Amino acid sequence: MWPYLIQWQVMSGRKKSPLRLAPITPEACGVDLRLDILSRLPFFDGLSSVALEEINRLFRDHGYLAGEAIYYAGDPADALYVVAAGRVKLARHTLGGQDVLLDVLGPADFFGHLTPATGEGYPDTATALTAACVLRVGGDDFRSVLARFPSVALSLLDITARRLLESQELIRQLSADSAEQRVAHALLRLSEKLGEPSEVGTLIQMPLSREDLADMTGTTTETASRVMSHFQKQQLIQSGRQWVAITNADGLRALTEAE
Amino acid sequence: MWPYLIQWQVMSGRKKSPLRLAPITPEACGVDLRLDILSRLPFFDGLSSVALEEINRLFRDHGYLAGEAIYYAGDPADALYVVAAGRVKLARHTLGGQDVLLDVLGPADFFGHLTPATGEGYPDTATALTAACVLRVGGDDFRSVLARFPSVALSLLDITARRLLESQELIRQLSADSAEQRVAHALLRLSEKLGEPSEVGTLIQMPLSREDLADMTGTTTETASRVMSHFQKQQLIQSGRQWVAITNADGLRALTEAE
DNA sequence: CGCTACGTTGATCGCACTCAAGTATAGTGG
DNA sequence: CCACTATACTTGAGTGCGATCAACGTAGCG
Numbered sequence: 001m002w003p004y005l006i007q008w009q010v011m012s013g014r015k016k017s018p019l020r021l022a023p024i025t026p027e028a029c030g031v032d033l034r035l036d037i038l039s040r041l042p043f044f045d046g047l048s049s050v051a052l053e054e055i056n057r058l059f060r061d062h063g064y065l066a067g068e069a070i071y072y073a074g075d076p077a078d079a080l081y082v083v084a085a086g087r088v089k090l091a092r093h094t095l096g097g098q099d100v101l102l103d104v105l106g107p108a109d110f111f112g113h114l115t116p117a118t119g120e121g122y123p124d125t126a127t128a129l130t131a132a133c134v135l136r137v138g139g140d141d142f143r144s145v146l147a148r149f150p151s152v153a154l155s156l157l158d159i160t161a162r163r164l165l166e167s168q169e170l171i172r173q174l175s176a177d178s179a180e181q182r183v184a185h186a187l188l189r190l191s192e193k194l195g196e197p198s199e200v201g202t203l204i205q206m207p208l209s210r211e212d213l214a215d216m217t218g219t220t221t222e223t224a225s226r227v228m229s230h231f232q233k234q235q236l237i238q239s240g241r242q243w244v245a246i247t248n249a250d251g252l253r254a255l256t257e258a259e
Numbered sequence: 260m261w262p263y264l265i266q267w268q269v270m271s272g273r274k275k276s277p278l279r280l281a282p283i284t285p286e287a288c289g290v291d292l293r294l295d296i297l298s299r300l301p302f303f304d305g306l307s308s309v310a311l312e313e314i315n316r317l318f319r320d321h322g323y324l325a326g327e328a329i330y331y332a333g334d335p336a337d338a339l340y341v342v343a344a345g346r347v348k349l350a351r352h353t354l355g356g357q358d359v360l361l362d363v364l365g366p367a368d369f370f371g372h373l374t375p376a377t378g379e380g381y382p383d384t385a386t387a388l389t390a391a392c393v394l395r396v397g398g399d400d401f402r403s404v405l406a407r408f409p410s411v412a413l414s415l416l417d418i419t420a421r422r423l424l425e426s427q428e429l430i431r432q433l434s435a436d437s438a439e440q441r442v443a444h445a446l447l448r449l450s451e452k453l454g455e456p457s458e459v460g461t462l463i464q465m466p467l468s469r470e471d472l473a474d475m476t477g478t479t480t481e482t483a484s485r486v487m488s489h490f491q492k493q494q495l496i497q498s499g500r501q502w503v504a505i506t507n508a509d510g511l512r513a514l515t516e517a518e
Numbered sequence: 519c520g521c522t523a524c525g526t527t528g529a530t531c532g533c534a535c536t537c538a539a540g541t542a543t544a545g546t547g548g
Numbered sequence: 549c550c551a552c553t554a555t556a557c558t559t560g561a562g563t564g565c566g567a568t569c570a571a572c573g574t575a576g577c578g
Binding site: 179226 | 536537542544
């Protein structure tokens with residue numbers, strides 16, 4: 001009756017979430033993790049441990065509950081943030097009340113302002129998707145780091161340029177691809193970034209609703225749901241409430257590459 | 260009969276293009292212009308004239324005819340380009356043969372690779388929209404400049420981050436706005452960048468076809484044409500073959516802000 | 519003056535949005 | 549452990565925006 005469910009939870013009769021998100025405890029935000037995270041940041045690569053510890057002292061850590069906002073669009077602020085643990089999403093809001101999900105971030109990803117203060121507020125809203133620990137450094141402090149360690153600036157430039165290229169690819173997709181292709185693409189991107197092998201396939205390790213997917217791909221929850229049902233019937237994915245696993249990445253890729 | 264044409268060319272009976280594009284002569288690419296352009300680049304701000312001349316020697320100039328490609332998507336290349344004169348467009352192509360116009364550049368704008376060579380080719384195609392003069396610097400040479408003048412890297416980072424924010428705003432628009440709103444937005448952006456006062460309103464100083472507009476906004480030439488006709492009847496713009504002038508920017512802005 | 523590419527406008531079609539009802543899941547408290 | 553509830557998800561029917569196909573003006577160039 002549900003042939004596509006055979007591999008998974010037939011006996012219990014229930015389809016429970018296979019998501020295993022590491023619990024974020026208060027200690028998770030401690031100094032040990034901080035140094036570890038900072039040293040894993042691609043743009044602090046090659047810095048001496050002395051320099052790193054010095055930089056570390058400029059950061060302040062802060063924990064967030066799932067769903068809590070880190071900053072809102074329009075907040076007058078000038079700081080750089082680094083995800084230490086958990087998941088964070090960046091979104092823009094439209095006048096019509098609709099949301100556009102720009103990016104999902106995990107440990108060692110950064111966000112916020114990294115350019116000189118313009119006086120303008122943030123253009124987007126940052127929200128903790130799961131319980132999360134986030135490090136924050138003030139704009140002036142970070143600019144002093146950039147000035148003292150030119151390699152950091154070069155590395156940041158590199159990453160930012162790459163993000164620009166990625167967002168241009170998204171523009172291309174939104175302009176030219178069908179809803180189904182865009183959803184397939186979003187799933188593949190998330191899978192590359194947050195995917196982990198599991199008994200149900202490559203599981204995307206984050207709570208991911210149909211609405212999130214819709215906001216990532218410029219469609220509606222209903223359309224996202226229909227597309228996901230379709231994928232499930234084709235054995236490309238398995239999915240339930242707030243979770244998605246990819247069982248046939250090549251099949252999805254073929255869809256995105258079809259004319 | 261054409262009430263919206265009254266302000267313009269009633270006597271001649273003909274609606275000729277008001278575009279006045281400065282002719283690009285071979286000498287336009289000469290050394291004098293080059294130093295002038297380089298000194299106007301925002302990221303060379305504050306450099307000594309000695310340093311500028313030294314940097315200048317790293318660049319090579321090249322002229323292009325209207326419509327000529329500067330590089331194609333996929334070309335294995337590692338260089339930074341600066342527009343000295345004329346207009347250049349950046350576009351991505353889809354498998355379906357469709358184009359997506361990402362940006363239009365004028366004098367002192369830069370494009371191409373500005374990050375370490377990844378071995379990948381360009382993701383987009385750069386084409387001269389008008390006769391153009393373009394300066395080019397090899398990746399290694401430019402990286403040596405970045406290493407020697409940290410302020411250049413900081414400034415580049417600033418500009419790149421700003422472009423990233425702009426492209427995210429475009430993503431929001433493509434996800435959430437109607438075709439009419441997207442066209443209105445595109446016209447306003449072009450007008451801010453390339454607009455010049457003229458007898459017909461703020462004239463966008465570049466050849467701009469309905470197809471270009473469609474490729475900028477993710478629609479078709481037919482839809483772009485319909486939207487433009489509509490705008491013209493509402494006295495928001497005046498337009499003809501390959502040219503557009505804005506007569507009521509506030510009116511257009513009101514459309515983009517409507518829910 | 520005629521050719522070609524650009525632009526306009528109309529008719530039709532289809533994908534995805536909207537509105538609406540119903541089902542499954544996971545967390546809550548008994 | 550199980551009912552209860554809130555929220556996510558699913559599915560259907562109808563609609564509309566914009567794409568597609570097609571035909572016809574029109575500007576500008578040689």
